[in-house]
Amino acid sequence: MKKSQVNITIAGGGATHTPGIVQALFESRDKLPIHELRLYDIDQQKNDDMFVIIQEMMKQLKVKDITLSQTTNPKAAFSNVDFVFSQIRVGDLEMREKDEKIPLKYGLVGQETCGVGGFSYGLRSIKGLLEIVKFVQDYSPDAWILNYTNPESLIAEAVRRKYPNAKILNACDMTISIEETIARNYGYERKNWVAQYYGLNHFGWYTSIFDKSLGRDVMPEIIQKLKKEPMKVASFNAKDPSWQDAWNMLTKNLQLFPDYLPNNYLEYYLFPDIVVNNSNPNYTRANQVMDGRLKETKELAAQIRSNHFDDIHFDFGEHGNYIVDMAASIFNDSHERFMLIVPNVGAIPNLRADSVVEIPAYVGCTGAEPISMRHPINNFHKGLMEAQDAAEKLLVDAYFEHSYQKALQAFTLNQTVPSADKAKKVLDELIVVNKDYWPELNK
Ligand SMILES: NC(=O)c1ccc[n+]([C@@H]2O[C@H](COP(=O)([O-])OP(=O)(O)OC[C@H]3O[C@@H](n4cnc5c(N)ncnc54)[C@H](O)[C@@H]3O)[C@@H](O)[C@H]2O)c1
Ligand SMILES: O=P(O)(O)OC[C@H]1O[C@H](O[C@H]2[C@H](O)[C@@H](O)[C@@H](O)O[C@@H]2CO)[C@H](O)[C@@H](O)[C@@H]1O
């Protein structure tokens, strides 16, 4: 029988994105009534800080009907829970910094989720996420996991293999961020859009964007605008100058390949040389985040404790709303439409069935119902996707088989890597710095 209220645990409760998600939860109680909200983290200090921040948010927003708790104990975190929002960063930003800086030493793309930095992150993240899935299956087997933990493609593949029946949705906010930024730049309303999109996670293309209020596909006119000049960063990303770099590169991508609107992350695969040349090997995105939202989060918790703070308001754009809307769509069986990372199983007819793809899906009480594309994709996108998908499969093979050879093949096949020799040098260095996180890889 449907419950009248739900218990939600945020795994990675101390994460800097937690306030945005919680703000969305508080604003959505009409469609997702909450009884308990729990913060689960392995870092007591981060969980404590976030507990203080959320407590203050509840006071300011006059939220009284929700029980807030925090714990580092998995049984307390995952027993009698209906939804788990998962957003962990295994190894924290300190390891992200290594993921980004070590490849740059060899002239390779250093990035959080793409390139060999993403593969390094993936071998850490898979272990952490599989542990969360096991906790949920042990303590609340009927709960839904809504996963934001990256790298999404690698996580989704690993969970697909080990827990094929897990109640999990894997989601990325990049497509809605792209759409929201375009809408705000050119005066559209994203809520009127029905977007057709396909790819791997952080590696995809729009094929159309139907605007219901205008009665037409607006993607062609958007492409014409974006080809001429880059769009500006939206307010919710205004504090992060790196997003302007992303929109600049999206324009460059369209100037070469104007038929489809690309995901901005394709810059790392199509223009790795430009990306590396524009990177500062001594100060990467991880450092910007450490000096940005991580520092702000710590400072806010301290200001609240000392009662020296202003009104609390967070703007992470659609990031919080997206995962909350997904939970509400399950809870109400309302079959809203989301971009999800799901097993292909024929949705893209000329791509291998066991690929993990990012495509539109309806979400109801039984989870994701992916929408079939009904027609094959073109050779350019198919070729790029198949190679990267194979690299990601090899990396997950390396994880489960403890295989150095599969890891080396994965690093070599990653579509940002031009040389097996460089792949080996980076892999060997990442093995050393990840000794506390990666599975042992046998030569
Ligand atoms: N899917 C998306 O589009 C999307 C969007 C934004 C962020 N993310 C991902 O969400 C995650 C959180 O991002 P953030 O910048 O808010 O993170 P953050 O670095 O601010 O915080 C991550 C939290 O996870 C905790 N943690 C680490 N390992 C853990 C474990 N094994 N169990 C429980 N908690 C653990 C840390 O202690 C920390 O509090 C990252 O994986 C990030 O890549 C994904
Ligand atoms: O470098 P970060 O940690 O700030 O962001 C990396 C993440 O970038 C995307 O999510 C962004 C979102 O697109 C943006 O509009 C805003 O809401 O911040 C989000 C998180 O920073 C991407 O989808 C994620 O997978 C990345 O982890």
Ligand SMILES: [Mn+2]
């Ligand atoms: Mn993403």
